[in-house]
Amino acid sequence: MHSTMSKAERFVVPVDRNTLPRGYLVATTYAGIKKAISPAPTTASAPQQAPKPDLTLLVSSTPASVAGTFTSNKFQAAPVVHATKALQAQGPHARARAVLVNSGCANAVTGQGGCEDTETLVKEVQKLLPAGKQSSSDMPSDVLMMSTGVIGVRLPVPQMLRGIQHLMRGHILQSNPDAWLEMARAFMTTDTFPKLRTRQFTLGNRLCSIAAIDKGAGMIHPHMTSPGGLHATLLGLFVTDAPVATPTLQRCLEEAVRQSFNCISVDGDMSTNDTILALANGQAPVIGQGTSVEGNMSEETHPDLVKIFADELKAMSVEMAHLIVRDGEGAEKFVQVRVKNAGTYEQAHAIASSISTSALVKCAMHGEDANWGRILCAAGYAAVPTSSPAWSLDPSKVNVTFVPPPNARNLSPIQTLKNGVPQPVDEAKAAELLSHEDIYIDMDLQGGSWTEGACAEAVFWTCDFSKEYISVRCACSHTDQW
Structure with missing residues (x-):
């Protein structure tokens, strides 16, 4: 009853370009993060292999509504601390322009220095974004970061700064199935396959798309809460062009996570870095007839459409959570x-x-x-x-x-x-x-x-x-x- 196909062959599925959410660009590179913090001994016989990407960036063409759920582990990693503070500081209508993700180093249990490293990298992204020069240094961050990898070691900031500058150069940022799949690969640590899914649905007169990426194979037993409830890592990113107000997006995400990611376990160990982020930039095109959606919808303005969105987000969350369990380290069942x-x-x-x-x-x-x-x-x-x-x-x-x-x-x-x-x-x-x-x-x-x-x-x-x-x-x- 056991398949002879690899997990990658079975669970990596082609992505239709038309189902990718509009108004987002992604870029990925190899920054040598793990090599920098833990150099491998040089051996003449070591085979040469193309390195897996370990640094990736997503940019929204317009500030997007943003929601997040985060680990309740007391030893929260620096990127978790930064993201929760940023969302709380922005208040109920928080926005995000970009998300930076790295693998190879979790930046967890690294003290104040680790927090400063996250700030340095986030500010570099802000500076290079088209509107970055207009942002005041004392404003809450609209760039968030997620990290996964080795615990107890600080990030190799110089290498990562060069990687960020490369990601923002020329036509590196793009939106096509290959670019999104490379982004999913950059999330991976002990994962055996990249986890990427997309889907499309209508909300009134809008044709909406959503893309989801997550990672995790070990140290999986999440219990994530909202940024106001702070009590191998699971990282997840849900990106949609649906027009959703931030408070509504947060409520929908929390309910989806409650019945999906908070209902899985590989080894019973909760990570210091567990994070799920959701962005909604409202760039979905108008099509045909249907309830007109102007501005960002909420439970007060479009309760029926919000329910449709919530159901889609939950269904996708369950699907992505299942992929993590199926990719559990050594898992056969x-x-x-x-x-x-x-x-x-x-x-x-x-x-x-x-x-x-x-x-x-x-x-x-x-x-x-x-x-x-x-x-x-x-x-x-x-x-x-x-x-x-x-x-x-x-x-x-x-x-x-x-x-x-x-x-x-x-x-x-x-x-x-x-x-x-x-x-x-x-x-x-x-x-x-x-x-x-x-x-x-x-x-x-x-x-x-x-x-x-x-x-x-x-x-x-x-x-x-x-x-x-x-x-x-x-x-x-x-x-x-x-």
Whole structure:
């Protein structure tokens, strides 16, 4: 049941030029970031390979509405600190003209010097942008930055300044499928393939496009919040030409992240750099008939259209989150855990998360073992949030079922637990079901301690623990985390 094709062959899909969002240009280069901070020993026999790009820039033709969600790790990296402060300083109508991204160095746990490095690079981009000379030095930054790579080491600023100057020179900035794919490659660290998707949809009389890039394969267990809720790295960038007001964009992004990126785990470790940014520049063209959209739409002005946009953003977020799980370090299985009929979404989410991060469950999935005991154990120790009235899991009501993936319609569900009682399992059928790459686990709590009203549901996505995962982790030094 395992594909002989590489992940890159299976999950890198062609991008239609017509679906790229209007009003954005991107550029990518190799700045030698990792080589500068961690020089490799010179060997005469080392094969010459074209270096992967490690510095990339996105520029909007007009200041775009911008929203962000960021890691809740207490050791927030310098680019996270800079971005959150910039968005807070701009207030509810924040704008961004550009986003700078580097791989190879996370600029995390680097103290005040690391923050100053981020400021230096961001200001260089501002200076080189067409309107940069008009910006006052004391104005909040409208250029944001994301970094991923080695932790505890400062950025090689001189090399990166030269890289930025190259990106802004001549006709380097452009918009075509190859340029966007190169940008996705620049995000990568231990990823095995670049993650880029686009889609198109209509909002009233506007034909809107959205492009999404993300990265992540290790150190993945995000819990991202808004910049006002600050509590290998996951980075994500959603770029659209839809006309969306900043507060609306922030609310839509937070809801999308809540049900996508905050519902995935590879290894249970939350990064210091997790960041998702969304930009909306309103450059979508007017087409045909439909509700006229003048200016940036909000829930107050266009509630129906905002719902359409929110649904598109959420669907794309789920798709991009799935790609990260599928590219988990050493991952061979894609596992969906659905917990239903809990008291609240947060309680269902906590139980699904506990199951998905259990090393024993993840090993069982790799071994294609329908081990419901490990699933119950992980559900039983979940840190379930309190609610009013109080709700708790009732062991005598719990059902556990392994459900066939969508591409295995000839198979039937296998219930391993009913009302807390183990059920006879046909081992041959269970082995066939779990031999598939995609494994679906449903846990029905049947209301738990409530007699009625407990109908909340949460879905979590994770992967297995394989021997390859251990090999990848052991091959990394203690500082080369992502």
